Amino acid sequence: MIELFLVxxxxxxxxxxxxxxxxxxxxxxxxxxxxSPFECGSPYLQKxxxxxxxxxxLVAFLFLLFDIxxxxxxxxxxxxxxxxxTGLIIMGxxxxxxxxxxxxxxxxxxxxxx
Numbered sequence: 176m177i178e179l180f181l182v183x184x185x186x187x188x189x190x191x192x193x194x195x196x197x198x199x200x201x202x203x204x205x206x207x208x209x210x211s212p213f214e215c216g217s218p219y220l221q222k223x224x225x226x227x228x229x230x231x232x233l234v235a236f237l238f239l240l241f242d243i244x245x246x247x248x249x250x251x252x253x254x255x256x257x258x259x260x261t262g263l264i265i266m267g268x269x270x271x272x273x274x275x276x277x278x279x280x281x282x283x284x285x286x287x288x289x
Contacts, residue, residue, distance in 0.1 A: 230288065237280055244273055 251258075251266055258266075280286065 233285055234288070237285055241273070241277065 247269070254262075
């Protein structure tokens, strides 16, 4: 218990010392250009910036989601011969949820690219 208190004390003091050193040794002059907001290295709200449509992010997110879920098939395939009926029922429920999610995304038009 004392070790945990000692760790919190040391790192708490280290944080305070670093904040103090930043205020003491850090830059004092402000710069208008450095303090202005920017977006992806371009000036804020520049007219020539065309953002990606939300559809791109939705398709990328769905790809990652289903790709990660499919990774769980590899351990299942390795132990398929030794699996009991309970394991098959659990994997069937997993497949059902995966397929229903896929069908819902397909039905709502998430995979259509305009």
